[in-house]
Amino acid sequence: MSSPQNFNPKAYWSATLKLLITTLVIWFIVSFGAGILFRDALDSFHIGGYPLGFWFAQQGSIFIFVGLIFWYAKRMDKIDREHDVHED
Template sequence: MDNSKAYWNATLGLLGRILVVWFVVSFGAGILFAEALNNIKLGGYPLGFWFAHQGSIYIFIALIFYYGKKMGEIDRQFDVHED
């Protein structure tokens, strides 16, 4: 039973880190820090605008792949993998 608790803690730790990145990118870069980021141009557009409309989508997709990779590692570490 102790191994399942460690597995659950590792899973929740990963989810917590991913949610923090998600929050900082979506709320922080798109809303809170938009004015400061708008002083930087990316492809001719203000960076705050870019994050609010396209950049956060790229980050979210990267988070999905990161989650899949790290969960696979956690599953193998606790011997609950599928292959």
């Protein structure tokens, strides 16, 4: 990891916190929102014969969480490269 002369720690941590908050909001909406709060509205739609609210609570949230992990890693790598603190 290099330590460039023009590194701005406040800008780096601001971008990192923004990404973290975005990730947590998506996680909350998918887990608590789709699986519990919006379940009744989602149950009017079906996937493979199962109500969508049930699907999100049982399967969909897992798929979205795995995708969220890869998305977070890719975005974090981009932030690291933008601030020149990435690992080669």
